[in-house]
Amino acid sequence: MKVHFIAIGGSVMHQLAIALSRKGYEVTGSDDEIFEPALTNLQKEGLLPVKMGWEGGRIHANLDAVILGMHAKGDNPELQRALELSLPIYSFPExxxxxxxxxxxxxxxxxxxxxxxxxxxxxxxxxxxxxxxxxxxxxxxxxxxxxxxxxxxxxxxxxxxxxxxxxxxxxxxxxxxxxxxxxxxxxxxxxxxxxxxxxxxxxxxxxxxxxxxxxxxxxxxxxxxxxxxxxxxxxxxxxxxxxxxxxxxxxxxxxxxxxxxxxxxxxxxxxxxxxxxxxxxxxxxxxxxxxxxxxxxAAFSGAAKRLELIEKKEGLNVYRDFAHAPSKVKATIQAVKTQFPDRELIAVLELHTYSSLNEQFLSEYSGALDLADHAAVFYSRHALELKRLPLLPKDKVAAGFGKAGLAVVTEKEELRDWLAQQSYKNVNLLLMSSGNFDGLTIRDFLIL
CATH class of the missing domain: 3.40.1190.10 (Mur-like, catalytic domain)
Incomplete structure (x- = not known):
């Protein structure tokens, strides 16, 4: 089997490419940018494209399949060439x-x-x-x-x-x-x-x-x-x-x-x-x-970023969770509070998805943070710009969540300051995001 991946650098696309190569298939691929860990993973398997970018010449009639990643646009020259040749084109799940x-x-x-x-x-x-x-x-x-x-x-x-x-x-x-x-x-x-x-x-x-x-x-x-x-x-x-x-x-x-x-x-x-x-x-x-x-x-400790314990000190646990949708946030907050009823809970939620950053959707978060003893909601202007959304007023966010005392912050330095003001005696700190808090690292959160 000869298979070509358009947008091979995707998080699951490159994993499928590696799996098929190990199965014995002849695998090629292309992308305009490839980031870690995909870059190193592909390089180790000999699957990293020699040159970045799209080239219609990579597509030929002897290919058995072309696998099209979400990152590829409709005018992609490799996709256009595959269509011209009437090659079998599959999405990842297909x-x-x-x-x-x-x-x-x-x-x-x-x-x-x-x-x-x-x-x-x-x-x-x-x-x-x-x-x-x-x-x-x-x-x-x-x-x-x-x-x-x-x-x-x-x-x-x-x-x-x-x-x-x-x-x-x-x-x-x-x-x-x-x-x-x-x-x-x-x-x-x-x-x-x-x-x-x-x-x-x-x-x-x-x-x-x-x-x-x-x-x-x-x-x-x-x-x-x-x-x-x-x-x-x-x-x-x-x-x-x-x-x-x-x-x-x-x-x-x-x-x-x-x-x-x-x-x-x-x-x-x-x-x-x-x-x-x-x-x-x-x-x-x-x-x-x-x-x-x-x-x-008995040994299962969870998937990465799913209520993952990332730091444990005397009287303090720090958890990281992928929660971002309202139901996920509420369930995660409830889980930590129920498991540790005698500890205070400090919760930090980043709004990062298109839905969460949309003013019309904010009411869906009503009550989601209520069980937290202290809570902050963070979002960055950069995330809004990437999704081409208008500025999101802090008062609209606060009204959507409806939690008394909620801190709404849009600068990472402001978030650091808020964290530094909290007490960390007999506490769980819960960090919830599908993003990366505008580049803040776990070390930044461990300023306690």
Missing amino acids: YIYRESRDKKRVVVGGSHGKTTTTAMIMNVLAAAGKDFDYLVGARLDGFSQSVNITHAPVIVCEGDEYPASVLEKRPKFHFLHPHIAVLTGIAWDHINVFPTFDNYLEQFRIFIGMIEPGGVLIYNETDPVLKRLVDEHPAPVRKVGYGIPEYRIENGITLATLEGQSGPLKVFGEHNLLNFHAAFLVARELGMDARSFLQGM
């Missing part, structure tokens, strides 16, 4: 499906918890010695890649509702056709792509209809919107609801019970217990029992 047509496909979708649930499934399967391929949206301990394509009989995929490519505007998870599907919940997001909640909801309705006939849908029945959608959907699949399993907290450690078997978890919070239960139901569909699942989960 190609994943092509490689997994003969596998049992597990796809985890939903507005939140996708990465963690997928990671849980992957970790317990690996601990049990199962052979499987995977696609996940974060770095995971114990896995060298975030994409792996071999001859394994099963593939576990995180299913994203964002558009597949510049040519294919449908959500990525519409192309994967699972035998085992998970939906973790539905909370409106990506308003630049899905301008109304009904439009967003429709993508999940379509996804349910794309589950293979006779397959299974494992869904969060504690989410009333999702439950109603599943109940009303006529898909010819088995529907299995899940909720928060039996658990208790002892000395800051969560112990969960499944089918009469109990075990300790390193992750915590009701949202993670929901993820945990969903992952178990998938594992059971793949032949695992509760005891084996709990054994595999």
Whole structure:
């Protein structure tokens, strides 16, 4: 197989390129810019383009497939040449499906918890010695890649509702056709792509209809919107609801019970217990029992930036989390406060996505930070400029969250000053962002 990647430097694109090269395919690629860690990863595998930029001459009639990344624009000369030659052109998820047509496909979708649930499934399967391929949206301990394509009989995929490519505007998870599907919940997001909640909801309705006939849908029945959608959907699949399993907290450690078997978890919070239960139901569909699942989960400490403990001192834990959408922020805040009820919680949220920086969307955050003892919301002018959004008044942000005493800051020096003013005795500090706080490093936050 000869495969060419247009925009090979993407976070998952370069991982797929490496996986196919290791499988024995002849892989080439191009991009206008490639950043770390993709640059070093591609270089180590001998896949780094000799020259940056786009050249139509790289596309030839002997290619078996062209894989088009989200970064590529419609007028890309390599894309135009591939169209002229009538070559097979695939978005990333379309190609994943092509490689997994003969596998049992597990796809985890939903507005939140996708990465963690997928990671849980992957970790317990690996601990049990199962052979499987995977696609996940974060770095995971114990896995060298975030994409792996071999001859394994099963593939576990995180299913994203964002558009597949510049040519294919449908959500990525519409192309994967699972035998085992998970939906973790539905909370409106990506308003630049899905301008109304009904439009967003429709993508999940379509996804349910794309589950293979006779397959299974494992869904969060504690989410009333999702439950109603599943109940009303006529898909010819088995529907299995899940909720928060039996658990208790002892000395800051969560112990969960499944089918009469109990075990300790390193992750915590009701949202993670929901993820945990969903992952178990998938594992059971793949032949695992509760005891084996709990054994595999005992060492799981979470995916990168998902309630990740990044610093621990006497009387202080510092957590980093990818939370950015309202439901994710609220769930993360609740998890930390519930796990450590005797500690104060200082929460810092960065508004970084198009939705979160949009004045019309701010009301969705109402109450999201209420459980924090002290809270700050940060956003930068640079982020607004990149998304071509107008200036966002601080008073509008404060009104959207509706939290008394909320600090709203737009300069990183101002955020440093606010952090320095806090007391850090018997405290958890929670940093939530899908960005990087305008270049602030973890060291900057550890000025305490």
